[in-house]
Amino acid sequence: MVLDAFDDLIEPFQRRGVDLGLERLTSALAELGHPERRFRAVQVAGTNGKGSIATLVHAALLQAGVRCGLYTSPHLVSWCERIRLGAAPIPAPELRRQLEALQVVGQRHRLTPFELVTAAAFCAFAEADLELVVLEVGLGGRLDATTVHPRREVIGFAAIGMDHAEFLGSDPGQIAAEKAGVLRPGCVAISGPQSPAVAAVLQERAEAVGAELRWVEPAVVADRGDDWLHSDGLTYRCGLSGAVQLHNSAVALGMLRALIEGGWPLSEEAIAVGFAAAHWPGRLQPMHWQGRPLLLDGAHNLPAAEALRAELDQRAAQGTIAAAGERVWLLGVLANKQGPAMLRALLTPGDRAWIVPVSGHSCWSQDQLAEACPELASQLQAAADWSSALDAPAPAAAPPLIVAGSLYLIGSLLAAAATE
Numbered sequence: 001m002v003l004d005a006f007d008d009l010i011e012p013f014q015r016r017g018v019d020l021g022l023e024r025l026t027s028a029l030a031e032l033g034h035p036e037r038r039f040r041a042v043q044v045a046g047t048n049g050k051g052s053i054a055t056l057v058h059a060a061l062l063q064a065g066v067r068c069g070l071y072t073s074p075h076l077v078s079w080c081e082r083i084r085l086g087a088a089p090i091p092a093p094e095l096r097r098q099l100e101a102l103q104v105v106g107q108r109h110r111l112t113p114f115e116l117v118t119a120a121a122f123c124a125f126a127e128a129d130l131e132l133v134v135l136e137v138g139l140g141g142r143l144d145a146t147t148v149h150p151r152r153e154v155i156g157f158a159a160i161g162m163d164h165a166e167f168l169g170s171d172p173g174q175i176a177a178e179k180a181g182v183l184r185p186g187c188v189a190i191s192g193p194q195s196p197a198v199a200a201v202l203q204e205r206a207e208a209v210g211a212e213l214r215w216v217e218p219a220v221v222a223d224r225g226d227d228w229l230h231s232d233g234l235t236y237r238c239g240l241s242g243a244v245q246l247h248n249s250a251v252a253l254g255m256l257r258a259l260i261e262g263g264w265p266l267s268e269e270a271i272a273v274g275f276a277a278a279h280w281p282g283r284l285q286p287m288h289w290q291g292r293p294l295l296l297d298g299a300h301n302l303p304a305a306e307a308l309r310a311e312l313d314q315r316a317a318q319g320t321i322a323a324a325g326e327r328v329w330l331l332g333v334l335a336n337k338q339g340p341a342m343l344r345a346l347l348t349p350g351d352r353a354w355i356v357p358v359s360g361h362s363c364w365s366q367d368q369l370a371e372a373c374p375e376l377a378s379q380l381q382a383a384a385d386w387s388s389a390l391d392a393p394a395p396a397a398a399p400p401l402i403v404a405g406s407l408y409l410i411g412s413l414l415a416a417a418a419t420e
Contacts, residue, residue, distance in 0.1 A: 009099040013113045020143035028109040035126035041149045045141040045179045046158025048304045049248045054136040056252035060274030064266045069125045069133040076411035083121045085128045118145040142181020154258045157191035160198045161303035180205035189213045190254035192247045216254040218246040239278040282410040293400040298407035302338045305345040322399035325350030332358040332409035339364035340372035354389035
């Protein structure tokens with residue numbers, strides 16, 4: 001048995017699928033002796049950028065010497081990526097032990113797969129005697145499993161936009177209401193700029209529950225050069241790529257400032273060193289596949305696709321990547337996403353795109369996208385899978401092929417690359 005494969009322990013819970021709610025996990029944790037009460041937490045909600053903000057906060061806490069952990073989702077290659085005990089992912093044998101111990105309790109309380117893994121994370125954090133854990137919301141917020149934690153003293157909001165409408169609502173206000181459900185009395189919440197509709201919902205909810213909501217401006221490029229940022233009196237390098245980190249790093253810094261006010265031993269030096277050391281794979285990540293240059297980005301919804309296009313256009317203007325009209329894409333888009341809108345956001349006239357399925361998921365096909373976007377039909381080509389597309393002949397010195405549309409697609413490619 002391969003210890004990093006957990007299907008035998010998670011698959012029995014798959015029939016529950018996505019079923020948002022707090023009661024099941026709350027009851028299971030009570031039976032387990034409330035491991036979630038043995039560490040404090042900060043939480044990050046939003047649509048795009050949650051993982052980046054959580055990673056930056058965690059990296060700064062590590063540099064400050066805080067006994068900290070990190071819980072994120074989804075993973076790219078291994079379930080172990082979701083749970084960090086200090087700097088390192090939870091070892092596969094340890095995660096297996098936790099999941100095995102939870103099988104009976106999980107079945108008795110009818111946990112979903114995400115709730116099961118969240119319970120395993122909370123047990124692992126408690127056993128590791130961690131002081132503070134950074135929790136990334138999985139889906140929504142109000143009814144997300146991470147929200148059962150009772151001591152979320154600081155909360156960060158990433159950019160909030162349209163995604164998971166089938167679960168959260170059909171307009172930005174409804175989605176924002178679900179995200180704002182993480183707010184609790186007495187907490188300090190940090191958000192960068194949001195749309196007027198979203199900002200109004202966050203402000204109203206904060207006032208209703210007695211939370212303090214602080215608005216922060218995005219960082220700006222510092223005088224030291226393009227790779228230096230400045231926000232709230234701190235000048236720093238960010239180890240995460242892209243203009244979106246102007247927003248994300250400012251929210252992370254605001255969260256860390258709030259923790260300092262709460263007595264946590266954080267210095268500006270630790271924050272700056274942590275931000276520079278932060279690493280979050282699958283987001284604007286360069287790599288090579290059999291000698292061919294790639295740029296991987298898990299843009300999996302319309303706001304993320306728009307942000308990726310803006311980033312590429314900016315880099316093209318700087319001469320560091322192919323110009324619009326010269327780009328080659330490899331796209332896999334899940335069927336529950338806004339496939340046609342994402343395609344229009346990403347492609348310009350002259351671009352070419354391979355459309356591939358994502359293994360194990362229902363996806364938009366080349367035919368469906370061509371029918372929905374007839375103006376782009378001639379630019380699309382189908383491939384049986386991502387490896388077939390990458391095996392197709394490419395011109396010598398071709399610019400990086402851009403892989404996007406799904407984190408699951410990115411994960412499958414990274415998993416294959418790890419065995420090369």
